[in-house]
Amino acid sequence: MKKKLAILGSTGSIGRSLLNIISKKPNEFEITLLSAHKNYKKLFKQAERYKVRNIIITNLKYFKIAKSKKKNINIYNNFDQLNKIFKKKIDYTMCAIVGLDGLKPITRIIKFTKKIAIANKEPIICAWNIIKKELIKNKTEFVPVDSEHFSIWYGLQNKKTAEVSKIYLTASGGPLLNIPKQNYNKLPLKKILNHPNWKMGKKITIDSSTLINKVFEIIEAKNIFELEYNKLSIIIHPKSYLHAILVFNDGMIKIIAHNTTMEIPIYNTLYQNDKKFYLKKQLDIGKLNNLALQRVSEKKFQSIKILKKIPDKISLFETALVSANDELVNLYLKKKIKYTDIINILIKFLNKNEIKKLKKISPSNLSQITKINNDVRFKINSLYIN
Numbered sequence: 001m002k003k004k005l006a007i008l009g010s011t012g013s014i015g016r017s018l019l020n021i022i023s024k025k026p027n028e029f030e031i032t033l034l035s036a037h038k039n040y041k042k043l044f045k046q047a048e049r050y051k052v053r054n055i056i057i058t059n060l061k062y063f064k065i066a067k068s069k070k071k072n073i074n075i076y077n078n079f080d081q082l083n084k085i086f087k088k089k090i091d092y093t094m095c096a097i098v099g100l101d102g103l104k105p106i107t108r109i110i111k112f113t114k115k116i117a118i119a120n121k122e123p124i125i126c127a128w129n130i131i132k133k134e135l136i137k138n139k140t141e142f143v144p145v146d147s148e149h150f151s152i153w154y155g156l157q158n159k160k161t162a163e164v165s166k167i168y169l170t171a172s173g174g175p176l177l178n179i180p181k182q183n184y185n186k187l188p189l190k191k192i193l194n195h196p197n198w199k200m201g202k203k204i205t206i207d208s209s210t211l212i213n214k215v216f217e218i219i220e221a222k223n224i225f226e227l228e229y230n231k232l233s234i235i236i237h238p239k240s241y242l243h244a245i246l247v248f249n250d251g252m253i254k255i256i257a258h259n260t261t262m263e264i265p266i267y268n269t270l271y272q273n274d275k276k277f278y279l280k281k282q283l284d285i286g287k288l289n290n291l292a293l294q295r296v297s298e299k300k301f302q303s304i305k306i307l308k309k310i311p312d313k314i315s316l317f318e319t320a321l322v323s324a325n326d327e328l329v330n331l332y333l334k335k336k337i338k339y340t341d342i343i344n345i346l347i348k349f350l351n352k353n354e355i356k357k358l359k360k361i362s363p364s365n366l367s368q369i370t371k372i373n374n375d376v377r378f379k380i381n382s383l384y385i386n
């Protein structure tokens with residue numbers, strides 16, 4: 001029987017990698033739903049190639065354009081009518097939307113899928129408690145996609161997190177690792193978007209360059225694996241062959257390595273216990289001769305100081321962090337602020353009393369998160385309207 005699946009954010013980097021894997025065995029899969037925000041042309045092409053009957057285009061303008069152009073498939077504007085699309089639970093959903101806008105789609109689709117693979121890290125950081133509740137209620141299996149988290153998940157199989165004394169998440173150090181700080185603001189955007197190891201979307205590539213992406217990933221790991229922050233550390237490993245290092249209380253260490261392609265974690269979330277073909281993308285183990293592990297310098301990567309400000313229990317402060325950073329990255333892309341302003345302003349903003357107060361509030365519903373997200377974006381923007 002064909003595996004039925006849905007891909008949210010199918011036009012993006014992760015979505016396309018998943019489709020690339022599916023294209024190797026098209027007869028094994030039936031794609032029930034694809035989604036994008038604006039790129040209806042690419043979505044149409046994907047829907048035609050993979051014979052998909054339902055698509056969602058979340059941007060209203062592009063939804064209307066798409067509707068006027070195509071009559072032979074069902075086109076929706078949001079995730080509110082999933083019961084029209086799914087008559088019973090499908091096998092697998094990939095959520096690869098970027099940013100907090102992926103949160104509502106995730107919570108909506110959980111009840112229609114047996115398994116959900118989530119690449120979209122912001123919802124995991126800001127609302128894991130809400131997502132987890134839905135997963136339990138609907139008996140839906142979850143698997144992380146982000147390479148470090150997939151590696152931890154893979155390394156922990158049959159082991160309890162209580163057996164772990166430390167987990168290191170590796171960070172390549174991004175495109176600026178060997179560039180002196182005083183030169184950052186002179187660098188063209190092209191240089192910052194030129195990640196040495198990974199081809200990813202723009203936003204996450206900039207977050208990798210400031211290392212805030214790794215701060216996000218530590219929070220993501222703390223939530224998913226229910227670990228204390230003191231068991232999680234960042235370690236620089238410029239080539240990104242290793243993704244996670246798990247140190248166990250019994251003296252054993254597991255080092256999880258794979259080639260620098262997201263297709264590997266994605267493939268493994270899709271074919272978990274039923275591997276019928278292999279990707280053949282093995283890492284040449286000779287490369288492991290030169291791991292060059294280094295401690296992270298707080299002086300160079302100011303963003304990691306933020307980790308000390310995060311409360312142990314999930315709170316609305318994380319939403320403020322994610323939203324403020326997102327908006328600052330947007331301002332940088334629009335050339336309204338300098339590169340170094342992204343993290344400098346972020347740190348100052350998080351020190352404001354009104355933001356610090358959010359550490360005491362645990363998120364309980366989506367509208368609370370949406371409100372903080374909107375307020376923070378407004379505040380950050382109002383600092384820079386000129």
Ligand code: NDP
Nearest residue numbers: 009011012013014037038039097098101119120121200201
């Ligand atoms: P991309 O920017 O390449 O793709 C994002 C996808 O989401 C596109 O399909 C886009 O549609 C859609 N989208 C954008 N905005 C919205 C919105 N407001 N509402 C609904 N859909 C939207 O991102 P990536 O594939 O790089 O990343 C996806 C997620 O996975 C992110 O959270 C990222 O942090 C995480 N991740 C990515 C990795 C990578 O290697 N790329 C590695 C680990 C994690 P459209 O094309 O129309 O804009």
Ligand code: MG
Nearest residue numbers: 146147148217
């Ligand atoms: Mg990652």
